[in-house]
Amino acid sequence: MIExxxxxxxxxxxxxxxxxxxxxxxxxxxxxDPVALRVGNLMLGNDENCAAIEIQTxxxxxRFTRTLAIALTxxxxxxxxxxxxxLPWWACTxxxxxxxxxRFPKGAARGYLCVSGGIDVPELxxxxxxxxxxxxxxxxxxxxxxxxTLAVLDGPLPALPAGGFGVTPPSEAVREHFPxxxxxxLLLRAIPAxxxxxxxxxxxxxWAQSWKISAQSNRTGYRLSGLAIQPETVVEMRSYGLVPGxxxxxxxxxPIIQMSDANTAGGYPKIAGIIEVDLWRLGQAPIGSRIRLVxxxxxxxxxxxxxxxxxxxxxxxxLQALALR
Amino acid sequence: xxxxxxxxxxxxxxxxxxxxxxxxVSMIGSRAFLIDAPGDxxxxxxxxxxxxxxxxxxxxDIEELVPGMTNLLVVLKQTPAAPDRIIERLHDAWxxxxxLDRPGRLIEIPTCYGGEYAIDLPAxxxxxxxxxxxxxxxxxxxxxxVFAVASAPGFGYLAGLDPAIYMPRKKVPSxxxxxxxxxxxGMQSGLxxxxxxxxxxxxxxxxxxxFDPYASVPATLAPGDTVRFLPERIEL
Numbered sequence: 001m002i003e004x005x006x007x008x009x010x011x012x013x014x015x016x017x018x019x020x021x022x023x024x025x026x027x028x029x030x031x032x033d034p035v036a037l038r039v040g041n042l043m044l045g046n047d048e049n050c051a052a053i054e055i056q057t058x059x060x061x062x063r064f065t066r067t068l069a070i071a072l073t074x075x076x077x078x079x080x081x082x083x084x085x086x087l088p089w090w091a092c093t094x095x096x097x098x099x100x101x102x103r104f105p106k107g108a109a110r111g112y113l114c115v116s117g118g119i120d121v122p123e124l125x126x127x128x129x130x131x132x133x134x135x136x137x138x139x140x141x142x143x144x145x146x147x148x149t150l151a152v153l154d155g156p157l158p159a160l161p162a163g164g165f166g167v168t169p170p171s172e173a174v175r176e177h178f179p180x181x182x183x184x185x186l187l188l189r190a191i192p193a194x195x196x197x198x199x200x201x202x203x204x205x206x207w208a209q210s211w212k213i214s215a216q217s218n219r220t221g222y223r224l225s226g227l228a229i230q231p232e233t234v235v236e237m238r239s240y241g242l243v244p245g246x247x248x249x250x251x252x253x254x255p256i257i258q259m260s261d262a263n264t265a266g267g268y269p270k271i272a273g274i275i276e277v278d279l280w281r282l283g284q285a286p287i288g289s290r291i292r293l294v295x296x297x298x299x300x301x302x303x304x305x306x307x308x309x310x311x312x313x314x315x316x317x318x319l320q321a322l323a324l325r
Numbered sequence: 326x327x328x329x330x331x332x333x334x335x336x337x338x339x340x341x342x343x344x345x346x347x348x349x350v351s352m353i354g355s356r357a358f359l360i361d362a363p364g365d366x367x368x369x370x371x372x373x374x375x376x377x378x379x380x381x382x383x384x385x386d387i388e389e390l391v392p393g394m395t396n397l398l399v400v401l402k403q404t405p406a407a408p409d410r411i412i413e414r415l416h417d418a419w420x421x422x423x424x425l426d427r428p429g430r431l432i433e434i435p436t437c438y439g440g441e442y443a444i445d446l447p448a449x450x451x452x453x454x455x456x457x458x459x460x461x462x463x464x465x466x467x468x469x470x471v472f473a474v475a476s477a478p479g480f481g482y483l484a485g486l487d488p489a490i491y492m493p494r495k496k497v498p499s500x501x502x503x504x505x506x507x508x509x510x511g512m513q514s515g516l517x518x519x520x521x522x523x524x525x526x527x528x529x530x531x532x533x534x535x536f537d538p539y540a541s542v543p544a545t546l547a548p549g550d551t552v553r554f555l556p557e558r559i560e561l
Contacts, residue, residue: 019388019389020388020389021543022389022391022398022400022475023389023390023391023392023474023475024474024478024479024536024543024544025474025475025476025477025478025479025480025518025536025544026478026543124538124539125538125543131478131538133477133478133519134477134478134519134536134538136478136538137538190354191352191354191355192352193351193352193353193354194349194351194353194359194361238361238366238393238394238395238396239393239394239473239475239476239482240359240361240393240394240396240398241359241391241392241393241396241397241398241475242353242398243353243354243357243398243400245353245354246353246354263476263477264391264475264476264477265391265393265473265475265476266476270353273352273353273354273355273357274354275354275355275404276354276355276356276404277355277404297408298355298356298404298405298406298407298408299406301355301404302404302406305404
């Protein structure tokens with residue numbers, strides 16, 4: 001069991017999401033940084049879809065009631081186990097009674113606490129993710145609160161090296177395939193979408209400027225602030241199905257990007273869609289940070305997917321060498 | 326929105342009138358494509374979207390099909406190296422699609438019109454110039470078709486509203502509307518499924534659950550179903 005001692009208001013149990021129910025209005029939900037979740041699970045010998053705790057508000061503190069292996073991935077939350085610092089992207093064994101504390105990270109938004117076996121919440125419609133909009137799934141369909149207890153699925157305890165081990169995070173290992181501007185602006189590749197042509201002259205401003213992620217940003221979507229862009233003609237839109245990463249432009253002209261908990265349908269004009277393989281990086285972009293959209297095509301997307309897959313395979317090989325798998 | 330006086334529940338257009346205009350096919354990100362039917366927002370176009378969805382259902386490379394309002398979102402399993410070929414294929418599929426008569430079920434929704442939750446009934450009366458009793462009569466006498474289930478878990482977009490009680494969505498949504506509100510949004514009607522912000526106009530309430538994640542079929546409504554609102558109580 002894991003007892004929650006302290007938690008901010010928006011932490012939840014997530015796996016890789018609920019697929020195939022968008023046609024009845026159910027969003028995928030799932031980890032905002034699926035790469036961090038996959039790596040954390042890999043490090044423990046779990047199935048990569050095992051449920052973990054996504055932590056985005058701090059401080060966050062838990063107590064373990066039995067021996068477990070844990071992995072911490074995603075944002076560097078300056079973790080301490082019984083007061084002793086743990087490195088980020090680190091896996092180790094914890095004993096009954098030990099306490100883990102995570103604090104507000106710099107430069108990234110969300111940390112993941114994975115456990116050997118995975119968090120044991122009921123699988124609902126094919127997933128253990130919390131549907132925060134629908135109030136179902138995960139732990140009682142809601143975010144975590146102090147004094148909650150989470151069960152852990154039984155599984156063999158992986159034989160980790162004494163003291164634990166770490167992996168290189170993807171932001172470093174495959175840096176050249178996931179570029180950041182010299183000034184730290186996150187570069188996200190996007191493909192023009194249905195109403196792109198209507199933005200005419202403003203389309204250039206859409207690509208050229210760096211957009212700030214506003215405070216009205218969460219798991220549902222990010223609202224960007226910057227110089228407004230407008231279509232030259234106002235079109236009447238009929239509600240259409242959405243996927244995370246879609247960039248829509250509401251009448252005020254500041255784009256919104258739908259994320260994991262997005263509505264499954266919407267009616268704003270869409271200017272672009274961020275390629276899926278870049279979304280884990282956006283999921284880690286903190287409020288107040290800057291992004292720039294870079295026009296791309298599916299070949300760019302496939303090249304980035306291959307680089308990421310290569311990284312995951314390299315992590316897998318390293319674990320094999322450690323005889324964990 | 327459709328402003329034609331023909332109710333949307335009318336019989337389908339004969340096949341001869343099937344539009345030969347091409348659909349619009351666009352991309353959303355790296356592996357999703359949206360097919361927009363050309364022409365009016367009507368049942369004929371929606372039936373063709375359903376047919377298209379059925380025709381694509383067993384294609385190996387498709388992960389998900391999401392019918393919207395006269396459009397269809399196609400999510401592939403993998404990022405295609407040549408998206409132009411996918412776009413071409415979807416154009417072809419559209420031109421082959423004929424109207425599909427979905428033999429839906431009849432869902433009857435016992436409804437309480439007026440009362441404390443019907444917060445927008447006065448505004449609907451003002452906009453339509455009709456007295457409340459007439460607005461309500463026109464709402465429950467219509468027969469609605471579920472065009473799509475989308476936006477929120479189990480939420481059905483219902484077409485077939487009497488044009489006399491057309492009511493635009495609110496510019497500023499009501500922040501804390503309860504779930505179970507019978508609403509009008511433009512030429513559509515709906516039954517809200519979540520507590521929270523809502524831009525549609527409430528004229529009544531209903532208790533029939535629209536979604537149960539534990540059920541083998543979680544959504545009460547399916548595209549093609551017929552919906553009738555049964556006035557259980559009218560409080561004016």
